[in-house]
Amino acid sequence: MMTLLQEISFFWEFTPEERKLISENDSFFSTFQPGAFLIRQDATDRALFVLIRGSANVTLNAHPETVLATLEQGAIIGEMSFLSHQPRATNVIAKETVTAFQIDSEAMDQMDPSLQLKIQNQLIKILIDRLEETNGNLMRQKEQNMALVEALRDKFQ
Numbered sequence: 001m002m003t004l005l006q007e008i009s010f011f012w013e014f015t016p017e018e019r020k021l022i023s024e025n026d027s028f029f030s031t032f033q034p035g036a037f038l039i040r041q042d043a044t045d046r047a048l049f050v051l052i053r054g055s056a057n058v059t060l061n062a063h064p065e066t067v068l069a070t071l072e073q074g075a076i077i078g079e080m081s082f083l084s085h086q087p088r089a090t091n092v093i094a095k096e097t098v099t100a101f102q103i104d105s106e107a108m109d110q111m112d113p114s115l116q117l118k119i120q121n122q123l124i125k126i127l128i129d130r131l132e133e134t135n136g137n138l139m140r141q142k143e144q145n146m147a148l149v150e151a152l153r154d155k156f157q
Contacts, residue, residue, distance in 0.1 A: 001029065001052070008074045010050050010122050018115060022101070030102045032094040039078055039092040047104045048082040048123075051075045054098035059091045070095060079123050
């Protein structure tokens with residue numbers, strides 16, 4: 001497990017000793033067989049997952065046959081519910097056998113404070129990256145909308 005943790009960017013800020021401590025604690029790792037739910041939409045659990053091995057599909061209850069995304073090794077799952085205490089927004093279902101680092105708030109509270117801080121810092125970085133990506137997408141959409149309005153204006157004048 002130690003070797004796999006070194007491959008996952010979420011754990012790159014951790015020292016080798018910290019990765020070893022995590023990898024030796026079997027309670028931090030869960031295995032899910034194909035078709036098993038890591039996360040169920042609307043559930044109120046608050047576990048955070050990092051995919052260590054395998055892949056999983058994201059779906060919604062309203063259209064369970066439609067795969068919104070496929071998550072691969074290194075994907076962070078459940079961070080919004082972990083941080084905000086809100087119900088799960090989607091389903092995450094193992095596409096193949098999945099091994100995941102899994103931690104809930106109770107396990108987090110029992111961790112060494114330096115490990116807690118590193119996990120929190122990684123989550124902050126992830127959320128900042130996603131916010132920047134969303135802002136970039138919004139700006140591109142705004143530019144496209146403005147170009148479309150101009151084109152329509154030119155056509156109908």
